[in-house]
Amino acid sequence: MAQIFPPxxxxxxxxxxIAGALGPTLAIAGVWYYFSPWYTDVGYRPVQPVPxxxxxxxxxxxxxxxxCHASVEVxxxxxxxPTRTCMNxxxxxxxxxxxxxxxxDSAASGRPMRWIRVHKVPDYVYFAHNxxxxxxxxxxxxxxxxxxxxxxxxxxxxSMSWCLDCHRNPGPYRRxxxxxxxxxxxxxxxxxxxxxxxxxxxxxxCSGCHR
Amino acid sequence: MSTTSSRRGFLTTLAGAAxxxxxxxxxxxxxxxxxxxxxxxxxxxxxxxxACAVACRAENNxxxxxxxxxxxxxxxxxMNLLTVxxxxxxxxxxxxxxxxxxxxxxxxxxxxxxxxxxxRSSEGIIQQVPERCIGCRLCEVSCPYTRRYFNxxxxxxxxxxxxxxxxxxxxxxxxxxxxxxxxHHRIRAAKTAAQADGRSLKDAELRKLPACAQSCPxxxxxxxxxxxxxxxxxxxxxxxxxFRLLEELGTRPKxxxxxxxxxxx
Numbered sequence: 485m486a487q488i489f490p491p492x493x494x495x496x497x498x499x500x501x502i503a504g505a506l507g508p509t510l511a512i513a514g515v516w517y518y519f520s521p522w523y524t525d526v527g528y529r530p531v532q533p534v535p536x537x538x539x540x541x542x543x544x545x546x547x548x549x550x551x552c553h554a555s556v557e558v559x560x561x562x563x564x565x566p567t568r569t570c571m572n573x574x575x576x577x578x579x580x581x582x583x584x585x586x587x588x589d590s591a592a593s594g595r596p597m598r599w600i601r602v603h604k605v606p607d608y609v610y611f612a613h614n615x616x617x618x619x620x621x622x623x624x625x626x627x628x629x630x631x632x633x634x635x636x637x638x639x640x641x642x643s644m645s646w647c648l649d650c651h652r653n654p655g656p657y658r659r660x661x662x663x664x665x666x667x668x669x670x671x672x673x674x675x676x677x678x679x680x681x682x683x684x685x686x687x688x689x690c691s692g693c694h695r
Numbered sequence: 696m697s698t699t700s701s702r703r704g705f706l707t708t709l710a711g712a713a714x715x716x717x718x719x720x721x722x723x724x725x726x727x728x729x730x731x732x733x734x735x736x737x738x739x740x741x742x743x744x745x746a747c748a749v750a751c752r753a754e755n756n757x758x759x760x761x762x763x764x765x766x767x768x769x770x771x772x773x774m775n776l777l778t779v780x781x782x783x784x785x786x787x788x789x790x791x792x793x794x795x796x797x798x799x800x801x802x803x804x805x806x807x808x809x810x811x812x813x814x815r816s817s818e819g820i821i822q823q824v825p826e827r828c829i830g831c832r833l834c835e836v837s838c839p840y841t842r843r844y845f846n847x848x849x850x851x852x853x854x855x856x857x858x859x860x861x862x863x864x865x866x867x868x869x870x871x872x873x874x875x876x877x878x879h880h881r882i883r884a885a886k887t888a889a890q891a892d893g894r895s896l897k898d899a900e901l902r903k904l905p906a907c908a909q910s911c912p913x914x915x916x917x918x919x920x921x922x923x924x925x926x927x928x929x930x931x932x933x934x935x936x937x938f939r940l941l942e943e944l945g946t947r948p949k950x951x952x953x954x955x956x957x958x959x960x
Contacts, residue, residue, distance in 0.1 A: 557891075608825075608826060608865045610863070610880070610883075612883075612887055614887060615887040615890060618887070618891040619890065684890070685729075687883075688817070689816035689817055689818070689820075689822060690814060690816070690822050690824050691816050691820060691822040691876065691879045691883075692816075692883065694826075695863065695864050695876075695879070695880050
């Protein structure tokens with residue numbers, strides 16, 4: 485009569501011990517990496533060719549976001565301004581600053597500045613700034629307090645689950661369209677945010693953002 | 696008698712209360728799908744010029760297969776112009792037949808996908824996620840209309856065409872399935888524009904929204920919302936000339952064809 489337990493069953497405790505040790509370790513390592521800023525790039529702060537300070541220009545001088553990022557309301561892309569926009573002021577303000585030399589060169593030669601992109605999503609994600617502005621999603625909701633940043637830093641994970649948190653329940657994240665660029669806006673205590681504007685129906689289908 | 700009437704009164708009150716409560720509750724949870732996209736193709740108008748197929752190829756970055764792949768039957772068509780011959784030589788009749796994805800209400804391709812790479816959107820479009828696709832081609836086999844195509848090679852374009860790729864559509868890579876998506880990027884753009892203006896989508900702007908419908912010189916292709924009782928596509932889909940392909944399969948396509956003569960498959 486054949487044995488009920490063949491000889492390889494002797495190895496079972498060792499295999500079970502290795503699997504028992506390896507499984508939780510991998511699970512912890514996975515969460516450690518994929519749920520952390522190493523993966524989501526929160527805190528990414530590249531050094532730009534010119535140390536442009538949003539804290540000075542937006543926070544202290546009070547420039548509106550749309551003075552430079554002019555296409556944000558009409559286009560999917562919130563443009564990086566041409567150096568001509570910088571020169572509107574800087575042909576009179578700080579004309580001789582050494583830090584601004586690349587800007588002056590760029591404006592003179594017509595070659596665009598090589599700014600380093602901070603907020604990146606994969607190429608199969610089609611994010612539209614105009615749709616979000618029209619729906620009353622403030623700049624600060626995704627980009628953080630830009631008016632307090634010396635160097636622009638990525639403040640949010642820009643991951644799909646993070647997008648879907650709002651797409652499934654946009655109410656708490658909305659504000660009146662007139663307050664979109666206001667960095668310090670807080671919802672009034674007595675009014676529901678959803679009542680400010682017409683209702684929105686953000687897509688939760690794959691094809692809403694992916695093509 | 697009095698018991699009955701009081702019970703009826705109670706039930707009426709209950710029903711009234713439910714009617715008042717129910718819509719508000721549903722509205723706060725999830726609004727119902729407003730749109731159900733569909734297409735009508737008038738075969739009596741189609742002249743077989745293939746403008747729809749060319750426009751689709753340009754709009755959706757569908758690569759040319761090249762001579763080797765074409766000879767193996769591996770070229771990709773999101774919109775293809777098929778021809779059907781009817782009758783024998785003396786009384787021969789040729790029917791041109793534009794064939795996009797049928798966007799079935801009950802599609803077999805979704806059921807067979809092992810990784811959930813193809814799904815039905817809330818507005819009825821059968822969407823494809825190339826990043827999830829593992830290239831098993833079960834959906835290609837399951838589609839009774841053969842409207843799914845596999846990328847047998849890395850997509851390549853001639854040098855002069857590379858500058859003309861549509862930036863709104865990602866080219867699909869080697870080893871995944873692709874298909875017609877009813878130009879959903881155009882639908883999304885139209886919705887964004889409508890939202891910015893604070894209005895709802897108008898049927899007039901939807902009729903020629905997809906590239907195939909826009910390019911059709913005979914205006915044989917009409918696109919629109921089948922849920923909208925006023926829409927052109929709804930009116931045509933209820934025409935006595937309307938039929939759908941392989942209706943006996945129960946896939947309930949949302950692409951309707953119009954033809955005066957009876958269609959024989």
